[in-house]
Amino acid sequence: MLQNIVLDELQTSSDPVELEREVAAMLRDTGLVAVLPAHGDRWTVLPTGTVGAVQVGNLLVEVKPKEKVGLSRLLFLLGYATNPGFRPEDVAGVEDTDLFAALGESLVRQGLRALERGSLSGYVHVEEALRTVRGRIRVGDQMTRRPGMLLPLEVAFDDFTVDIAENRILRAALRLMMQVPRLSDDVRWRLAHLDSKLDGVSELRAGAPLPAWKESRLNAHYVPALRLAEIILRNMSAEAGLGTHSVASFVVNMTTVFEDFMTTALEEALDRYPGETVGQYQAFLDVAEPIRRRSDRVRMLVDFVHSIDGIPAMVFDAKYKAASPSGAYPNADHYQMLAYCTALDVKTAWLIYAGPGQARVRRIRNSVVSVVEYPIDLSQSPEDLLARVQKLSVAAFEKWRVSEKNASLCAS
CATH class of the missing domain: 3.40.1350.10 (Trna Endonuclease; Chain: A, domain 1)
Structure with missing residues (x-):
């Protein structure tokens, strides 16, 4: 059974709740709340100045902003701060219920719209060593890296591929969301279905900056999904199996x-x-x-x-x-x-x-x-x-x- 703790951002006191010691430690490590020992297996959970939600196994802790800012408004503020082209309709329809369920459902909805015509392709500049000539030979690199060698050749070319920035960002968000515990089977299945449509797209390395992309006529149908995906990747973390519990957190400083x-x-x-x-x-x-x-x-x-x-x-x-x-x-x-x-x-x-x-x-x-x-x-x-x-x-x-x-x- 899911245990839910809802706190106000400015709250200064709360009744102690019963938590496993491991869960209390994981909850504290997210930075969303302070977890203080009360007595026995009971702990006092208080906000620390951030808002968002943390789910540890069957426990969901939410901290709401002081001005009763709903999820859709919070996502708009986050998105617009990063990109003034962010539009209200990019997060329209996001329900202010369980944060992770709402984010998962919204990402599925936007992802389906983005991929309904198939995955986007584009030209990517590639520099690599090949045994055949493709594009142009990078003479300077060839002489520096392989003096006196004819093969392999250091070449540069533009490749038309699905492995572009837009698809990498979208796939990374889909895979991160799939690690969130207790998502409904329907949402999880649809996330996996969307991920399968991005076959051939490389994964983003953990901690690496998000690749740059520009809004254009060609990727206009991707834009709402991409903006939501970037918010998820910048503010959410998830571990599928940390200890005996799965952990997901979406924490922001208002x-x-x-x-x-x-x-x-x-x-x-x-x-x-x-x-x-x-x-x-x-x-x-x-x-x-x-x-x-x-x-x-x-x-x-x-x-x-x-x-x-x-x-x-x-x-x-x-x-x-x-x-x-x-x-x-x-x-x-x-x-x-x-x-x-x-x-x-x-x-x-x-x-x-x-x-x-x-x-x-x-x-x-x-x-x-x-x-x-x-x-x-x-x-x-x-x-x-x-x-x-x-x-x-x-x-x-x-x-x-x-x-x-x-x-x-x-x-x-």
Whole structure:
């Protein structure tokens, strides 16, 4: 019988549960939860700041995001952060039930659409040693590797094959998903059926970076499956037989997910305006002095800075934090933004929080700096999420434009 433990990301206490010692150790090693001994064979399971799910044998542990972000929304955030071409329909229909069952079913559905016309083929550049001439002879490599030898020949050619990046990624995701314990027989059979359609496609080495591919007219029908496959390969792990139990985990850090999503979304939204948006912008809080080494200065890494004509114009910082019961956010965030504005000579800072609510402006005493708290509700639809970011970019640019106009009037 499947035992299910569901926790909230911000949960600080839970009732002890009975677990085998081996299961408790495996669960702890995934990093999703802390597993603390209670008494006897009972353990206290608490979230550690990440979200996702872990399945160890018959135990399923899920940690839900604080804003009740469903699986489809989480997959959208992950996908869009990696590729702004990621579309909401790429994860449409993913049910917010058992995470692994939903991922398996969704991968099957997208895989069937991708392979319904057969596996995709394409040209791959190959360099290898052959006993016959094919393509062109790599004379330099032949002389270096086989001086004085006629055979084998170092040749290079373009081969039309199914062993292309798109098929390697899809097959790797299918095979990883097949290792997840307790998937239904129907889903497992369909995963195996799709894998058989990719006969002749080489396996990706464990830990190797995913091969690069580009969206085109030829692979358009593959794209939704590929984007879901990449999310699975980057965030999930599975062991078919670790000890006496099978283990699968899908663990993500929502702070990183939110910051990565905002970086990509803001870059896209601000692209319509002059200037350049840079993530993790490097700056210094203190003034450079001849006697002070660069390593001794107070270094700052600003989440996003949009510069116009090479001068910082807009400052943004993304915070995946919970507000207090009164709706206030930590004071330290405002101190940080004041430091950014002072060092970069920017008048307005935008604090982007993950959560519902309306924007709020705080004017800093005895300064020209204002800090705008700008919440973004992650439970919104992908279209509304991107529209909210677009609205932020418009507000930030207009605020800067008015500020520059007023400065020009004062100067004249």
